[in-house]
Amino acid sequence: MVAARxxxxxxxxxxxxxxxxxxxxxxxxxxPSQLSLRAVARExxxxxxxxxxxxxxxxxxxTALIIAAYDELGAAAEAAEEAVEDRTDHVARWxxxxxxxxxWAVSHPHDYALIYGSPVPGYAAPQDTVMPATRVIVRLxxxxxxxxxxxxxxxxxxxxAGAADPSDVVADAMAFIAERSAVDLEALPELVMxxxxxxxxxxxxxxxxxxxxxKGSVSDYEGYxxxxxxxxxxxxxxx
Amino acid sequence: MVAARxxxxxxxxxxxxxxxxxxxxxxxxxxPSQLSLRAVARExxxxxxxxxxxxxxxxxxxTALIIAAYDELGAAAEAAEEAVEDRTDHVARWxxxxxxxxxWAVSHPHDYALIYGSPVPGYAAPQDTVMPATRVIVRLxxxxxxxxxxxxxxxxxxxxAGAADPSDVVADAMAFIAERSAVDLEALPELVMxxxxxxxxxxxxxxxxxxxxxKGSVSDYEGYxxxxxxxxxxxxxxx
DNA sequence: AACAAATGAGAGCACTGCTCTTGCCAAGGC
DNA sequence: GCCTTGGCAAGAGCAGTGCTCTCATTTGTT
Numbered sequence: 093m094v095a096a097r098x099x100x101x102x103x104x105x106x107x108x109x110x111x112x113x114x115x116x117x118x119x120x121x122x123x124p125s126q127l128s129l130r131a132v133a134r135e136x137x138x139x140x141x142x143x144x145x146x147x148x149x150x151x152x153x154x155t156a157l158i159i160a161a162y163d164e165l166g167a168a169a170e171a172a173e174e175a176v177e178d179r180t181d182h183v184a185r186w187x188x189x190x191x192x193x194x195x196w197a198v199s200h201p202h203d204y205a206l207i208y209g210s211p212v213p214g215y216a217a218p219q220d221t222v223m224p225a226t227r228v229i230v231r232l233x234x235x236x237x238x239x240x241x242x243x244x245x246x247x248x249x250x251x252x253a254g255a256a257d258p259s260d261v262v263a264d265a266m267a268f269i270a271e272r273s274a275v276d277l278e279a280l281p282e283l284v285m286x287x288x289x290x291x292x293x294x295x296x297x298x299x300x301x302x303x304x305x306x307k308g309s310v311s312d313y314e315g316y317x318x319x320x321x322x323x324x325x326x327x328x329x330x331x
Numbered sequence: 332m333v334a335a336r337x338x339x340x341x342x343x344x345x346x347x348x349x350x351x352x353x354x355x356x357x358x359x360x361x362x363p364s365q366l367s368l369r370a371v372a373r374e375x376x377x378x379x380x381x382x383x384x385x386x387x388x389x390x391x392x393x394t395a396l397i398i399a400a401y402d403e404l405g406a407a408a409e410a411a412e413e414a415v416e417d418r419t420d421h422v423a424r425w426x427x428x429x430x431x432x433x434x435w436a437v438s439h440p441h442d443y444a445l446i447y448g449s450p451v452p453g454y455a456a457p458q459d460t461v462m463p464a465t466r467v468i469v470r471l472x473x474x475x476x477x478x479x480x481x482x483x484x485x486x487x488x489x490x491x492a493g494a495a496d497p498s499d500v501v502a503d504a505m506a507f508i509a510e511r512s513a514v515d516l517e518a519l520p521e522l523v524m525x526x527x528x529x530x531x532x533x534x535x536x537x538x539x540x541x542x543x544x545x546k547g548s549v550s551d552y553e554g555y556x557x558x559x560x561x562x563x564x565x566x567x568x569x570x
Numbered sequence: 571a572a573c574a575a576a577t578g579a580g581a582g583c584a585c586t587g588c589t590c591t592t593g594c595c596a597a598g599g600c
Numbered sequence: 601g602c603c604t605t606g607g608c609a610a611g612a613g614c615a616g617t618g619c620t621c622t623c624a625t626t627t628g629t630t
Contacts, residue, residue, distance in 0.1 A: 100597075100607070124449070125364050129587065143590080150587065169619050184494070208449025209543055210363070222547065252565040254422075261555040267549040288548065289532065289559050295544075296535015297528070303450055305534075308461065309504040309527065316500040320528050326491040327566065339576070339627065369617065381578050389618065432602080 108146045110136050112156055118156055124206045129153060152205070158221050161203040166227025168196045173231055182239035182330050183322075189231055190294060191322040194314075197298050204302055208295055229291055230273070236287055237275045239330050251282050258285035283328075290324045297321075349375050349387045351395055358396055363445045368392065393445070397460050400442040405466025407435045412470055421478035421569050422561075428470055429533060429560040433553075438536050443541055447534055468530055471510070475526055477512045478569050490521050497524035522567075529563045536560075 114135040119127055129150045130140040148152040172192030176185045197204040207225070251258060259281040266277055266284050277284055297320050301307045301313050310316045325331050336563055353374040358366055368389045369379040374496040413432030415424045421434055436443040446464070490497060498520040505523050536559050537546045540552050549555045563569050 097596080104607090121438050128585085130585080139610050140587080141611080144588075145608065156363065205449035208538075208542070208544075210444035225544075229559065243485070252562060252570060253556060255561050255565070256570055258558050261551050261558055262548060264550050268548055285558060285561070288545075288555075288560060289536070291481040291559055292539050292559075293532035293537070296531040296538065299447075299535065300531050301536060303447070305447075305464075306527075309507055312498060312500050312501050316527075319494060319500055319524060320531075323491060323496050323525070326494070331491060337628075343576090367617065368619090378579055379618080380580075383619075384577060 104146070107136075111138075111143060111146055111153075112160065114159055115153055118159065119202050119206065120200070123202045124154065124157075124209070127154070127157075132279055146256050152213075154222065157203075157206055161200070161207050162221065162224035162227065164200070164203070165193065165196050165207075165225055168192050170231055173235075180242065180244075182235055183325055185324045186232070186330055187318075187321060188277060189228065189235065191318070193228055193294070194317050196297060197302060198313075201302055204298070209303070232291065233269060233273070233275070233287060236283070236328055236330065237277070239328075240280075240283065242281045251285075258282055261285070262288060286328055288329055293324055295319060343385070346375075350377075350382060350385055351399065354392055354396055355399065358445065359439070360441075363396075364394065364439045364449070366393070366396075387552050390473055394457055394460065396442075397446055398463055400439070400446050401463035401466065402517055403439070403442070404432065404435050404446075405463060407431050408467045409470060412474075415502060419481065421481075422564055424474050425471070425564045425569055426557075426560060428467065430557070432533070433556050434466055435539060437552075440541050443537070447538060448542070471530065472508060472512070472514070472526060474517070475522070475567055475569065478567075479519070479522065490524075497521055500524070501527060502533065510528075529567055533560060533561055542565065 110242060115127065118135065127150075129143055129147075132153075133143045136143075143153075147156065169192045171191050173185050173189045176188050178184060179249040201220045210251055225308050262281055262284045266281065269275060269277055269284070297317060301310075301317070306313070306316070322331070333468065350371060353371045354366065357371050357374065366389075368382055368386075372379045372382045373391075375382075382392075408428050408431045412424050412428045415427050419422060465546065501520055501523045506525055508514060508516055508523070536556060540549075540556070545552070545555070561570070
């Protein structure tokens with residue numbers, strides 16, 4: 093990726109990007125399942141078979157789009173989070189991140205469906221997608237940790253009555269966090285459990301909104317989302 | 332739908348059902364986006380154009396499949412809930428309903444994707460689908476109401492500090508419940524809010540599991556789901 | 571028996587993802 | 601300088617799709 097040397101490589105990189113850009117435009121119009129490789133080929137003035145020189149298959153093009161979408165969402169969320177001036181106001185940082193996530197989702201419904209909707213047929217997300225996919229949750233974890241580090245409430249540090257110790261089921265998640273972060277959560281399995289739950293809840297809420305499952309139950313989607321993530325913050329001990 | 336009179340009507344109903352059955356089989360194998368009307372036509376020994384006498388389009392066939400899936404899921408959840416002998420053990424009834432939901436989902440991943448994944452292109456769920464779609468949530472609401480009616484904790488009856496009154500954003504949901512149930516929730520907007528949140532969280536969790544977003548974070552999916560819904564019950568004041 | 575409606579078969583259109591062959595043209599070695 | 605190599609685009613073609621139309625046949629009613 094560093095400064096393409098030969099003219100050929102440069103042209104190749106340029107055309108590859110051009111195809112991807114055209115695909116992103118088409119995706120914004122028609123949705124993942126309707127994305128046609130032939131149509132994007134027409135858009136960039138090529139014949140369909142020529143595109144296969146750059147993307148081996150439609151799935152490979154979709155993978156590139158998935159990565160782009162994850163990165164765009166991650167960038168939007170991070171930018172919003174960093175715009176919060178009072179870095180000690182963890183709730184504000186939390187809300188900013190969540191709101192930016194929703195705003196990106198509602199303004200890019202097809203991209204959202206691509207990454208958080210049903211996966212394409214026999215599709216298994218390649219390794220390239222996992223890193224960009226973690227950008228938002230990594231930010232959220234940082235906020236949660238910061239809040240708890242600054243002596244916030246620790247109600248969420250122990251499981252509720254009747255619930256088993258969650259250490260086992262979140263072991264992988266804790267290993268994942270420990271691997272790519274200096275944060276030490278070893279002593280807080282319940283907090284990790286709650287974080288995973290909240291993470292799922294946020295995207296469950298967004299999916300319900302975008303996929304029409306709240307139709308008839310909620311009219312003010314933005315207000316509902318706000319109230320939701322505010323309560324989720326409370327459940328994590330942020331409020 | 333009552334006892335088809337003429338032989339023709341009977342035959343028509345039978346063939347319609349036969350096509351739907353073949354479609355269900357194919358759906359179980361390949362997933363919604365790959366479902367081919369021509370293939371199911373071959374399966375039932377017809378030519379593709381003949382199928383159009385029974386389903387006007389592929390979307391209409393998908394709609395029939397959606398209704399069937401909602402009904403199957405609803406029936407499975409209801410059966411599991413009714414199998415709980417101690418009707419006063421609201422947590423047990425809650426867990427049974429949730430577990431049955433997950434079990435149906437993991438054993439019918441394509442049907443699940445069809446109803447809770449990204450909707451097909453320009454698809455707007457027809458009115459016929461909303462009734463069967465509410466079966467599970469209606470059961471859950473009944474359990475929640477029963478628990479609160481029997482003098483359970485009412486922590487969830489008021490919004491947390493810093494959160495606004497949710498009456499506005501859940502107004503539609505309350506009207507929806509009031510319309511098709513004798514339950515009076517007028518005084519409990521916060522409980523309705525929490526119910527909606529939990530509802531979204533459950534399906535967010537299932538979607539994350541089935542669509543591969545928990546890969547690397549959770550290995551024991553069943554255990555994680557159990558712990559999740561148990562905590563959600565607690566958040567609703569059931570525990 | 572005669573008519574009309576419902577049904578199935580087949581051809582065909584426009585589209586898809588993908589493969590293969592053909593010819594072109596520029597980059598690098600002699 | 602020429603000439604070979606290799607990347608590249610174009611086109612044809614294959615198998616499949618949803619859907620429409622026409623035509624013949626079956627079925628039910630009058």
